[in-house]
Amino acid sequence: MSLNILAVDDSRTMRDMIRLALQPAGFTVHTADDGLHGIDVLDGIEPDAIITDINMPRMDGFGFIDAVRGQEQHRATPILVLTTEAAPELKARAREAGATGWIVKPFDPAKLVKALQMVAG
Amino acid sequence: MSDQDSPTTIELLTFQLAGQEYSLDIMSVREIRSWTRATPLPHAPACMRGVINLRGTVLPVMDLGERLGLPPRAQSDRAVIIVVTHGESMTGLLVDAVSDIIALTRDDLQPPPDMANGATTGMVSALTLIDERMVRVLDLAATVSLEEGLAA
Amino acid sequence: MSTENDPMAEIRASFFIECEELLEALQDSLQIMDDGAEDGETINVVFRAVHSIKGGAGAFGLDALVRFAHRYETVMDEVRTGRMEADVAALKVFFQCADHLSDLVRHSRDGGADPAEQSAALLTRLDALLGEEGGSAEPEPEPEIEFQPTGLTLDLAALDDAPMGDLSDLPDLPPLDRLPDLPALSGVKTYTLHFAPEPELFETGNEPFMLLRALQELGTAHVTCDTSRLPAQKDLIPEQPYLSWTIELETEAEESEILSVFEFVEGLCSLKLTGAGEDAGSSELPDLSPEILPAASPTPEPLKQAEPEPVSPAPPPAPTTPAIAPKAPPAKAAAANTPAAVKSVVRVDLDRIERLVNLVGELVINQAMLSQSLEDANLPPHGDAISGLEEFQRLTRDIQDSVMMIRAQPVKSLFQRMSRIIREASAAVDKDVRLHTEGEATEVDKTVIERLADPLTHMIRNAVDHGLxxxxxxxxxxxxxxxxxxxxxxHRSGRVIIEVSDDGAGINRPRVLQIAIDKGLIPADSQLSDSEIDNLLFLPGFSTASTVSDLSGRGVGMDVVRTAIQALGGRIAITSTPGKGTIFSISLPLTLAVLDGMVIDTAGETLVVPLNLVVETLTFCAEDVSMIRPGQHVVRVRGAFVPVVDLGAELGYRPPLSNFEGAVALLIAHENGSRAALLIDNILDQRQVVIKGLDDGFFRAPGIAAATILGDGQIALILDPSDIINNAAQPPQERLVGASA
Structure with a gap:
């Protein structure tokens, strides 16, 4: 099934990788370069799920999740956090900010697809 | 003349040099230009006439009669430059006049007799008869390559 | 090498480009910290740069890079969180790590000598820093949760008609699920799960339905839903978990695989998994949540969360659990006020740009030809044709500038490389050196930047080694x-000026002069001005270091620097003040596609001499010229004898001149620092010309560098004066005459 995904990451490489992983699976991928940009992009789309990095300039992933959750229509939109290591404290912070789940970088494309289908149908 | 559709059909551009007829495979000919003055290259061999401006590209021009060791002749109004491609490069060949385009088959070509009379033998790859006139077919690669035949 | 058909190769290429940008940002920020000018964001930029390199490197399996970046990142995180101070000693290590990171990136991209063996030493230094400041805090343990089951039967399969086939055979499960295979597992086992969400489960965007569906994919699931806690509809608070489930799962899957379904909700629900024929309790997650047991009333469970909830048109009331109340985002106002400044970038094949540059070159020539023919046509000066032509000229110039800008890059990356050279060079000779840079945003042609790296490196090393x-x-x-x-x-009057200066002792002129005399480079009785002495440094084989040091004893002298600069159409000059320091000044054209040329005429042929080699123009008096031997003359230029090279004769255009009275010559700065007077007929013009390569596949004319097309459509050859002067200096029989392949 085709899902509408917003991917927020300041690394062009990572955005490209996400696009490469998801587009063949039939997903529509929108990207943003940081949290603030992500909020701008979010304005024009209705994503089924959001993927976000944590360490980003201008507005980091925690701030971004917080802001997304603050929008009525996105209170329950699944948000997956991209982390480089599965540090429990990072997960806890992400979850506290309202993240749905996490993906450990470098991610396996099939795993990313599966995780998205898992949280967003 | 012969079967136009046969894969062995070739087309030749014939031209004149010192009153004799020569030809080149039309596939290597890009265009024919009227003669313009070439900028001479210093210390170039005599057959190198210099370079001309071909729509922004610097095109080397070779005097084909000189290259083949033919007697020099007066520059006529009909002198033209045949622009040929060989590999990645383009060269202009200065000839006295362009005559015709003829189609024939490979069978119509005869190997040149081994006369061992110097440089020109290697450059003429075949002979053919058109209306009882002998036409020499040039080997383009050997003609534009200055590596042999010029050392003397 | 084409990467067009392989998306991974393309992303990999783009990753390395991104790495260069990140390394640049890293260098910049470390420099800012070193200058003591950082703000709160600076260390974050450092951290993110290392972090992003690590992230990308991981995706491409660049293990050495990942390992180093990881440790570097860990230390930077300590600094970022204030647990460690970035003092001078630490910054020195950070700089070295940045340099090493850059080496590792380049090695990953280009191969070559593996720099990884240096990693260990740097890692030790990083660890030493950590040791002094204390390591990172231990991660907090996950909270434990208790569990209470309730029951009601519901067949999930009836609810769920979404296609699942493509999900059932996913080969790759999260690594934490992988447990050693146990023997005799082929059989289907039955598990019992009790699952009760906490409020936080909804607040994080998770959805019980999705979890149940994922369980369904593992085998046959019989789901019973406990609705006993559902309140009356009027009391229903959306996003409160009123339901809980008991699932009987028949599956071949391992327990860990079943639990992995709940990976994201661990701690957000109470979950109890009981294996078939086993005792309960092995995977119990105790429940810490407060009991919520309102009156029961069946309500359909909302299944899809992305749609607006039909039961709550107004914003929902504040959730009962205050700890996780959705907060107004602090940054939202900022988001509305600050439009995202996204730089959009297109990657273009260099070949395409080359083609565009060539086409513009032709346009310039074409415009010059058109101007000339309109001029020849004697048109009224204010007519449409002439004013149209002026507009055409202006547009051509603008297009030319814009196209050249495509190839232009800021010199910043080059300067950053130099800051590394400074660090390495100063460490090698045990001097404290600080590099100041200015004008990093100045843009120069990409090729010029690439070819400047070597000469500039040498000049910087010289400045550290000899200058200071x-x-x-x-x-x-x-x-x-x-x-x-x-x-x-x-940028100064259409050229780029790059200066390397030091505040050292200045050039020791008596010593330079002595060395030049000792080495036989100049006659012992030479009377040279200060500037002429300074220029002796450019003579081949000149080296002022009394002891050959690690840095400069590489057989490369300033003559090589000068040759490299001249090959770029540039000039190099030297100014030195005793006790105050030395300045090397390089002047370069903005691009290699055009050349500042002096258009001259010799024996009826029009030729172009690169202006950067012309020192001055001379008009001879017969008595200034003396013959050394037949065919060889010198001319006196301000007391010095300079060899005369008769250009027309050298090129074979005409016999040598015999009468030099009134002859015009160009004083040419030869690449080895000597000079020659190039005899010509006339100077016609001084202008920029578009460089056209000569196809030298079958004949290379000696003394000719390239060609250009003049306004009248004629080709003019661009001279290589050094080649001509070198040839003229050789005896005639050794000269390169005739064909060369």
Whole structure:
């Protein structure tokens, strides 16, 4: 099934990788370069799920999740956090900010697809 | 003349040099230009006439009669430059006049007799008869390559 | 090498480009910290740069890079969180790590010598920093949760008709699920799960339905839903978990695989998994949540969360659990006020740009030809044709500038490489050196930048090694012990000026002169001006170091620097003040596609001489010219004898001149620092010409570098004066005449 995904990451490489992983699976991928940009992009789309990095300039992933959750229509939109290591404290912070789940970088494309289908149908 | 559709059909551009007829495979000919003055290259061999401006590209021009060791002749109004491609490069060949385009088959070509009379033998790859006139077919690669035949 | 058909190769290429940008940002930010000018964001930029390199490197399996970046990142995180201070010693290590990271990136991209063996030493240094400051805090343990089951039967399969086939055979499960295979597992087992969400489960965007569906994929699931806690509809608070489930799962899957379904909700629900024929309790997650047991009333469970909830048109009331109340985002206002400044970038094949540059070159020529023919046509000066032509000229110039800008890059990356050279060079000779840079944003043609790296490296090393005194000497001279090297770039009248200066002792002219005499480079009785002595440094084989040091004893002299600069159409000049320091100034064309040329005429042929080699123009008096031997003359130029090279004769256009009275010559700066007077007929013009390569596949004319097309459509050859002068200096029989392949 085709899902509408917003991917927020300041690394062009990572955005490209996400696009490469998801587009063949039939997903529509929108990207943003940081949290603030992500909020701008979010304005024009209705994503089924959001993927976000944590360490980003201008507005980091925690701030971004917080802001997304603050929008009525996105209170329950699944948000997956991209982390480089599965540090429990990072997960806890992400979850506290309202993240749905996490993906450990470098991610396996099939795993990313599966995780998205898992949280967003 | 012969079967136009046969894969062995070739087309030749014939031209004149010192009153004799020569030809080149039309596939290597890009265009024919009227003669313009070439900028001479210093210390170039005599057959190198210099370079001309071909729509922004610097095109080397070779005097084909000189290259083949033919007697020099007066520059006529009909002198033209045949622009040929060989590999990645383009060269202009200065000839006295362009005559015709003829189609024939490979069978119509005869190997040149081994006369061992110097440089020109290697450059003429075949002979053919058109209306009882002998036409020499040039080997383009050997003609534009200055590596042999010029050392003397 | 084409990467067009392989998306991974393309992303990999783009990753390395991104790495360069990140390394640049890293260098910049470390420099800012070193200058003590950082703000709160600076260390974050450092951290993110390392972090992003690590992230990308992981995706491409660049293990050595990942390992190093990871440790570097860990330390930077310590600094970022204030657990460690970035003092001078630490910054020194950070700089070295940045350099090493850059080496590792380049090695990953280009191969070559593996720099990884240096990693260990740097990692030790990083660890030492950590040791002094104390390591990172232990991660907090996950909270434990208790569980209470309730029951009601519901067949999930009836609810769920979404296709699942493509999900059932996913080969790759999260690594934490992988447990060693146990023997005799082929059989289907039955598990019992009790699952009760906490409020936080909804607040994080998770959805019980999705979890149940994922369980369904593992085998046959019989789901019972406990609705006993559902309140009356009017009391129903959306996003409160009123339901809980008991699932009987028949599956071949391992327990860990089942639990992995709940990976994201661990701690957000109570979950109890009981294996078939086993005792309960092995995977119990105790429940810490407060009991919520309102009156039961069946309500359909909302299944899809992305749609607006039909039961709550107004914003929902505040959730009952205050800890996780959705907060107004602090940054949202900022988001509305600050439009995202996204730089959009297109990657273009260099070949395409080359083609565009060539086409513009032709346009310039074409415009010059058109101008000339309109001029010849004697049109009224204010007519449409002439004013149209002026507009055409303006547009052509603008297009030319814009196209050249495509190839232009800021010199910043080059300057950053130099800051590394400074660090390495100063460490090698035990001097304290600080590099100041100015004009990093100055843009120069990409190729020029690439080809400047070597000469500039050499000049920087020279400045550190020879230019600056030892700290002891500096203190004795009343200077601060730390030496200063300054690297600046600026645009000046259509050229780029790059200067390398130091605040050292200046050139020791008596010593330079003595060395030149000792080495036989100049006659022992030479009377040279200060500037002429300074220029002796450019003579081949000249080296002022009394001891060959690690840095400069590489057989490369300033003559090589000068040759490299001249090959770029540039000039290099030297200014030195005793006790104050030395300035090397390089002047370069903005691009290699055009050349500042002097258009001259010799024996009826029009030729172009690169202007950067012309020192001055001379008009001979017959008595200034003397014959050394037949065919060889010298001319007196301000007391010095300069060889005369008769261009027309050298090129074979005409016999040598015999009468030099009134002859015009160009004084040419030869690449080896000597000079020659190039005899010509007339100077016609001084202008920019578009460089056209000569196809030298079958004949290379000696003394000719390239060609250009003049306004009248004629081709003019661009001279290589050094080649001509070298040829003229050889005896005639050894000269290169005729064909060369």
């Amino acid at each position: 005194e030892t700290p002891a000497d500096r203190i004795a001279a009343g200077k601060p012990s730390e030496g200063q090297v300054k690297l600046t770039a600026a």
